[in-house]
Amino acid sequence: MSKVLMKGNEAIAEAAIQAGCRYFFGYPITPQNEIPAYMAKRLPEVGGCFIQAESEVSAINMVYGAAGAGARVMTSSSSPGISLKQEGLSYIAGAELPCVVVNMVRGGPGLGGIQPAQSDYFQATKGGGHGDYHLVVLAPSTIQEAVDLVMEGFDIADQYRNPVMILGDGMLGQMMEPVEFRPLSSKRELPPKTWATTGYTGDRPRNIINSLYIDPQVLEEHVKKIYQKYEEIKKNEVKVECYNCEDAEIIVAAYGTTARIVKSVIQKAKQEGINVGLIRPITLWPFPTSTFEEWAQREHIKAFMAVEMSMGQMVEDVRLSVNGKKPVFFYGRTGGMVPEPNAILAEIKKVIGGVLR
Amino acid sequence: MTKVFTRPKSLTDKPFHYCPGCTHGIVHRLVAEAIDELDIRERTIGVAPVGCAVFAYEYFNCDMQEAAHGRAPAVATGIKRVLPDRVVFTYQGDGDLAAIGTAEIVHAATRGENITVIFINNAIYGMTGGQMAPTTLIGQVTTTTPYGRDPGKAGYPIRMSEMLATLEGVAYIERVSIHDIKHINQAKRAIKKAFETQLAGKGFSMVEVLSTCPTNWGMTPVEALKWLERNMIPCYPLGVKKEVK
Amino acid sequence: MTHQIIIAGFGGQGIMLMGQLLAYAGMLEGKNVSWLPSYGPEMRGGTANCNVIISDEPVASPIVTEATAVMAMNRPSLDKFEGAVMRGGLLLINSSLIDKKASREDIEVCYIPANEIADQLGNSRVANMVVLGSFLAKTGAVSPASVIESLKKVLGPSKEHLIPLNEEALKRGAERVRECVNR
Incomplete structure (x- = not known):
């Protein structure tokens, strides 16, 4: 069709x-x-x-x-x-x-x-x-x-x-x-x-x-x-997409339309020499806990960051899944404001600067 | 020996949990007899309420759904739209139908949902222990109107049958009582007619049954029947409120 | 190549339709497309805008924050979206309704008297198609033929008689933009 x-x-x-x-x-x-x-x-x-x-x-x-x-x-x-x-x-x-x-x-x-x-x-x-x-x-x-x-x-x-x-x-x-x-x-x-x-x-x-x-x-x-x-x-029934995680130093967790914005950010970041990965839960319940667990154990992943159109809700499940193995950060806009790619990228840079320092 | 009295097929053999003298048992039986006489048990689906009749699904010997408080007409609508050739009825008390479920009953009626509603009005909340119902009489003492229902504070009794009878989607509404044999027989005729209305595809049908709650009224069963006749009927006049021929 | 387009104007100017036709035409040409409207109270009588992406790559974010092209059909739209054009990008201004000049120096600006041209064609409602014609001629994002085919699908057989008028509007917009000298 x-x-x-x-x-x-x-x-x-x-x-x-x-x-x-x-x-x-x-x-x-x-x-x-x-x-x-x-x-x-x-x-x-x-x-x-x-x-x-x-x-x-x-x-x-x-x-x-x-x-x-x-x-x-x-x-x-x-x-x-x-x-x-x-x-x-x-x-x-x-x-x-x-x-x-x-x-x-x-x-x-x-x-x-x-x-x-x-x-x-x-x-x-x-x-x-x-x-x-x-x-x-x-x-x-x-x-x-x-x-x-x-x-x-x-x-x-x-x-x-x-x-x-x-x-x-x-x-x-x-x-x-x-x-x-x-x-x-x-x-x-x-x-x-x-x-x-x-x-x-x-x-x-x-x-x-x-x-x-x-x-x-x-x-x-x-x-x-x-x-x-x-x-x-x-x-x-767990469904999850991992995007550009293999060489990433930081993994962003985002779902729905926010994940699309993050994909744009990942392309932008690449041009600046920063490797950002995305874990996109497709099932929010059941949450893809083991995917986060696995990536949290990788040496090259320095940190996680949840990006949401909220004050931080899914980030709690990300933290539970990462279970203290790596720091988990959050960036969000709420009330109908959509996070802008540049703002997300700035936040990622801030995290990388902080974690790697 | 000739058997002169037997349990309707449309009732299970589970003993009722109702209090001594409660009239739910009578109305259950009337509904079951009507279903038996119309020979529709195998294609009847009932919807039980929240209230004293919450376990009605254990008593009516047909497929049943248990609804959330007040939502039985919405649940019945869902069933009837999926299975239009089945007979669907709800069994609801005054709190369920006339308070928390007012929107659901009004709109099921105005849509002309081809369902049958058995509405038990005993002017009090039974299951939760005797609080004021929307149908509680002026001056009537309940746990939440300890000085008697004062219309200045708690408003007036609501007459659902009269209210719903104004709606075009309604095919048949009658208010009956079960305080004596004569009225029980009339109630039975009304309930049967309500189901017949549905079978004829005429639209929404409801029978309001004035009932007693000796426990929460603080009366003996006999006193309660007398109290119903003396106090409730003047406030809730019996009779056919609407009938589409 | 990725075209990131913002179209803006007031309700009734056919803003949403312009965007949908672009997205539809892109789809017909086998490209990846998205169309994202502004929605809510501002649609009712106020400004309306939509974001369109036409790309060889799968569309990531459907939101256009840095536009390769902006079509401003009325004054508030120019005020709101001039800044969204990326450096070297294209700004098309409906000069019939906008008496102001663009302030940016680092972008290409074309002034199209779209309502006047549409009036000459006998129907002011095709002003949107005039600007769309200009856009297509400048960018080649999709072919005018694909836009017309999309329009046929959108209008349906009962409005087939409007097709020649719209074709003409696209053509006149394309001609006008070729005469355009930047600034």
């Missing part, structure tokens, strides 16, 4: 449809409005259903119902709306329902702004809602990658019965790039949804979608079972 030029938000919506998603429940918020608009137009064409819900709270609970009924279902929002969805996400994780949730992050806290940000990293990777659970968090840096990850995200959700979050930002949603809708390279054996509430006809046990376990012993067992699943996910 040939390439088409598409906005990130629209490409993500089309990818969901091509992945078999037929149900979408959402609520308007900038900068992700093209996703529900695209779904409202396209889903009826493929026999699906779009509802503009009365709130993000309702939308995520419609997702709960539809996922529980066995459908591939998606919702999307941006930061303040994703906060409202946290209740539902906790229930969905607790009830082990598969779904895909898109967060086109904007600056916060509060109403914040509408420009791109990465300040929802903690919320996305550390739980967000109440209780012991994780989302699988995928962070694309190009529109092509966003499309591929949305399609694979539905498979991951179905395989592990766990919600998957696509963590983008306003920039990724609004920009256009050529994109190709192609079948996934890896075919997964997906378990049949025998647990779905489709009607109790007597040919299987009664199905109940539920996250209530009033007996603490039983609840602990349930959570432990979910965490066994998370161990499997950690083993199987």
